[in-house]
Amino acid sequence: MAYHRISFSAATACALFQKYGVEVNYCYDRKVPDSRGRMLCGYTLQDGDRVVVVDDMISSGKTLSERLDVILNHAKVEIETIVVIADRMVPQGTEGLTGSKFIEERYHTKLYSVITEKDIEFAIQS
Numbered sequence: 054m055a056y057h058r059i060s061f062s063a064a065t066a067c068a069l070f071q072k073y074g075v076e077v078n079y080c081y082d083r084k085v086p087d088s089r090g091r092m093l094c095g096y097t098l099q100d101g102d103r104v105v106v107v108d109d110m111i112s113s114g115k116t117l118s119e120r121l122d123v124i125l126n127h128a129k130v131e132i133e134t135i136v137v138i139a140d141r142m143v144p145q146g147t148e149g150l151t152g153s154k155f156i157e158e159r160y161h162t163k164l165y166s167v168i169t170e171k172d173i174e175f176a177i178q179s
Contacts, residue, residue, distance in 0.1 A: 059081045061107045061108070061109065062079040062080070062081050062095070062107060063079060065077075065079070065105075065107050065136075066078075066079045078095070078096035079095055079096055080093050080094060080095035080096040080097070080098065081093070081094055081095055082094075082120055082123055082124070092123055092127075093123070093124070093127055098124065098127050098128040098130055099128055099130075100128050100129040100130070101129065101130070101131075102128065102130045102131070103130070103131050103133045104124065104130045104131065104132050104133055105133050105134050105135070105136065106120075106121065106124070106132060106134075106135040106136070107135075107136050107137075108120075108135065108136070108137045108138075109137065109138050109139070110137060110138060110139045110140075110141060111137045111139075111140050111141065111152045111153055111156065111164070111166070112141045112143040112152055113143045113144070113145045113152045113155075114143075114145050114151075114152030114153065114155040114156045114159075115145070115152070117135070117152070117156055118155075118156060118159065121156070121160055132160050132161075132162045133162065134162055134163050134164070134165065135156065135160075135162060135163070135164040135165070136164075136165050136166075136167075137153075137164065137165070137166045137167070138166070138167045138168065139166060139167065139168050139169070139170075139173075140152075140153050140164075140166035140168070140169045140170065141169075141170050142169055142170045142171065153166065
């Protein structure tokens with residue numbers, strides 16, 4: 054994902070190799086095209102690739118949904134899973150689904166978070 058997520062992608066790829074010996078490709082999106090007009094940089098996604106998306110935070114899911122659409126419009130890939138650092142658990146639309154549940158249902162994948170807003174609230178109240 055865009056800019057500061059470049060380091061998330063690279064760090065994830067390094068950790069997978071160091072801990073499990075797994076070699077993976079990684080790419081990241083940009084908010085504006087680079088000098089060659091690319092919105093996705095790094096590895097060029099190919100039809101049939103399985104993708105793990107790493108992001109910093111999810112709120113309503115709108116921004117993440119827009120970014121996932123960019124990925125899916127680039128190639129016919131399978132979004133294997135999504136990992137976020139923080140899930141703010143913000144309701145999305147009138148259906149009352151949190152952003153993470155909205156993403157899971159829309160993209161038929163699982164979203165994992167390191168910490169949720171409920172975790173933070175519990176820690177503050179304890």
